[in-house]
Amino acid sequence: MAGTATDCMSGGNEQAKEAGLKKQMELLYRLQTIDSNIKRSEALQRQFEEEVTRLQSELDGEAEKSSAVRQEVDALAKKHREHETALKILEDQKRKVQEKMMAIKTNKEYAAAQHEISSIEQAIGKKEDEIILIMDAVENAKDVTAAAEEALQAAGRRFDAKKQQAETELRDYLADIEKQRQAREALLQEIKPDMLKTYQQLHKARNGVAVALADKEYCFGCSMKIPPQIYNEVVQGDQLHTCPHCRRILYVERSAADEGQQSA
Numbered sequence: 585m586a587g588t589a590t591d592c593m594s595g596g597n598e599q600a601k602e603a604g605l606k607k608q609m610e611l612l613y614r615l616q617t618i619d620s621n622i623k624r625s626e627a628l629q630r631q632f633e634e635e636v637t638r639l640q641s642e643l644d645g646e647a648e649k650s651s652a653v654r655q656e657v658d659a660l661a662k663k664h665r666e667h668e669t670a671l672k673i674l675e676d677q678k679r680k681v682q683e684k685m686m687a688i689k690t691n692k693e694y695a696a697a698q699h700e701i702s703s704i705e706q707a708i709g710k711k712e713d714e715i716i717l718i719m720d721a722v723e724n725a726k727d728v729t730a731a732a733e734e735a736l737q738a739a740g741r742r743f744d745a746k747k748q749q750a751e752t753e754l755r756d757y758l759a760d761i762e763k764q765r766q767a768r769e770a771l772l773q774e775i776k777p778d779m780l781k782t783y784q785q786l787h788k789a790r791n792g793v794a795v796a797l798a799d800k801e802y803c804f805g806c807s808m809k810i811p812p813q814i815y816n817e818v819v820q821g822d823q824l825h826t827c828p829h830c831r832r833i834l835y836v837e838r839s840a841a842d843e844g845q846q847s848a
């Protein structure tokens with residue numbers, strides 16, 4: 585780090601050196617902002633993919649519910665048909681017994697046939713009750729199916745709208761990030777190689793924050809107080825300083841003149 589500072593200090597007149605370092609610091613800080621934005625864009629892209637997956641599974645859930653109730657309706661309708669068939673068989677039985685009664689000669693046979701008919705009629709009554717119940721159940725299930733179908737369609741519309749919105753937002757955002765990537769390439773040409781190397785090492789070692797903003801004798805990289813003399817030199821901007829606590833490059837956004845006005 586000291587080497588870097590010395591490099592920047594060496595050469596022509598004092599003002600040019602100072603301006604050179606300030607400019608380099610500004611470039612580094614811009615580079616860091618872009619690097620953070622690019623990193624965030626990757627996280628946002630992952631979030632977008634997760635959101636689409638979540639919406640898709642919500643939609644799948646509605647489709648499953650809808651399919652389950654449809655199956656229930658089908659099962660009830662099948663049961664209804666079975667009851668109707670059973671009823672028809674009972675009615676045939678009853679008719680056959682009635683036909684048989686025409687040829688009956690004895691009271692005993694007649695009474696037996698009567699008994700048979702009344703037990704068939706009982707079975708018919710029971711079957712008819714069952715049919716009424718199942719028809720009600722079919723009607724209810726149809727309502728449930730309609731509601732489930734509507735929910736499915738609404739979920740489908742929600743899915744499409746949200747996906748489209750997210751895609752548009754992501755596309756605009758990524759287009760902006762692409763512009764920033766291009767600006768980054770241009771920045772890299774302007775930054776001195778030794779400054780860039782220092783930045784890259786710190787960026788890696790310090791969780792993506794190589795350049796820490798400093799203000800009012802505080803380092804924002806680690807929230808620790810900076811010795812006043814170092815801080816003042818950082819504000820003057822004629823020497824490269826790193827934070828004595830977190831080793832990040834200290835950067836003050838305000839100019840020394842602003843600082844003078846502030847303290848005045």
Ligand SMILES: [Zn+2]
Nearest residue numbers: 803806827830
């Ligand atoms: Zn610090």
